[in-house]
Amino acid sequence: MxxxxxxxxxxxxxxxxxxxxxxxxxxxxxxxxxxxxxxxxxxxxxxxxxxxxxxxxRRTQTIGVLFPNVSGMLSSEVLEGVERAAHEAGFSVIVCNTASSGSRTLKYLRLLQEKRVDGVIFASEDIKDEYAEIFKEMNVPVVLVSTASQKHNLPFVRVNDFEGAYRATEYLIHRGHRQIGMIGGSNYDPIAGVPRMEGFKAALTKHSLPFIDKMLVTNEGYRFNDGQQSLPKLLHQFPEMTAVFAASDELAIGAMSAAHQLRISVPDQLSIIGYDNLKISEMCYPPLTTVSQPLVKMGEKAGEMLTALIKEKELEAKSMYLPFTIVERQTVKRMK
Known part of the structure; x- marks a missing residue:
């Protein structure tokens, strides 16, 4: 018994x-x-x-976490941090895979509302008005991670994507590269897509290097296949390129795969720098030089922020940018 x-x-x-x-x-x-x-x-x-x-x-001791791609490598690292903080505070976690679909996100928000979760962590997607309305109905704390909203006043934990892209591009410039291309995300993505492209362009301008359209290829996503398909396009329109900034590690590793198929040596013939510092970036060959987002720490801080709001240890959460670093490995060659 x-x-x-x-x-x-x-x-x-x-x-x-x-x-x-x-x-x-x-x-x-x-x-x-x-x-x-x-x-x-x-x-x-x-x-x-x-x-x-x-x-x-009047609590269920559960929180809901919404990711656009739970199986993605970035999501899994953020989730590791969220779960660590939640369990430390005595909460269970319900994970929802929205697949970047608005209708699916609404469905999961309604489910979390029915489950009477005590709070919500929302990751890597823009906040639509419909989502904000449900947040108000739920009347629970909401914390954003790896995203932000200019329209809706919600606390966030993230890295400054403009600054990270700027430093990645400048890293290539400081190593003697002058013909630099970019494999980016979407022009319609205000969270990571646009800021990273703008950071790339700003670094070129700062160092008196002109930006022209042929130096950039955009994608709907940030996955391996996107990078694999983008590199041949970029090389075709910008053949003089000596280095590439990829807006995610998966894009970068996809580009490395395409370079191998084209018999282009990385970094001897083409240098590549990524963005995220996923675990796979040190497993690939050659190991990828990249901008390191503290993904697990971001998830952990978001979890701590949310549970403090739920327990009323904090009446209002302050948004935070976490620092990034550039991790040097073996995919960037110093030009003579």
């Missing part, structure tokens, strides 16, 4: 009310009493009833 809260109280020699207060993070007991109750819970293997606890504190 499963142990009950009454069994815990008896073993710890305290009242049921005291055990309940400790389980729900309420005040009114000493640290010594908390240790005795915690020990009793561990000894008995007691599992609190989440529904019963929810009736007391």
């Amino acid at each position: 499963n142990p009950t809260i009454k069994d815990v109280a008896k073993k710890a020699n305290v009242s049921i009310a005291t055990v309940s207060r400790i389980l729900n993070g309420l005040p009114g007991y000493s640290e010594d009493t908390k240790k005795k109750v915690t020990a009793a819970i561990a000894d008995l293997g007691y599992q609190p009833n989440a529904v019963a606890r929810g009736l007391i504190n």
Whole structure:
């Protein structure tokens, strides 16, 4: 028979009310009493009833996380950080794969509303008005990660994408490259697509290198196949190119695959720098030089921010940009 809260109280020699207060993070007991109750819970293997606890504190101890691509390498690293912070704070995580589809996002938001989650983490997609309306209906804290919204006032955790792209391009320039191309995301993506392209162009301008359209190929996504298909296009329209800035590691590694098929040596004949520092970037050959986003830390900070808002430890969350670094590996050649 499963142990009950009454069994815990008896073993710890305290009242049921005291055990309940400790389980729900309420005040009114000493640290010594908390240790005795915690020990009793561990000894008995007691599992609190989440529904019963929810009736007391009006929480389900769950948060919802929405990703446009749960299977993507970037999403998995962000999720690792979110889950670490959530579990540390005593919350479970419901993960939803929106596949960048507006109708699917709305469906999952309604599901999370029905599940009465205590908060939502929203990743890597622009906030549409329909989403914001449901957030208001849910009346729970919402934190953005790897995205932001100019229209809707929601706290975020991310890296400055314009600055990251600027530094990546400047890194190539400082290594003697003057004919630099870019494999970018979408012109309609205000989160990562446009800022990274603008950062690329700004770095060229700063160093008196003209930008012309043939130096850039755009894509709807940031996946391996996009990079693989983009490099031949870019080489065809910009054959004098000596280096490429790719707006994601998957794009960069796709470009490296295409270069191999075209018998172009990386970095001897073509230098490539990526963006993200996914785990695969150090597994590929040659290992990829890239802009490192602290993806796990971003997820962890977003999780900490959300759980603090839920527990009312923080009344208002402050958005934060986390620092990036350039990780030097073996895909960029210094020009003489």
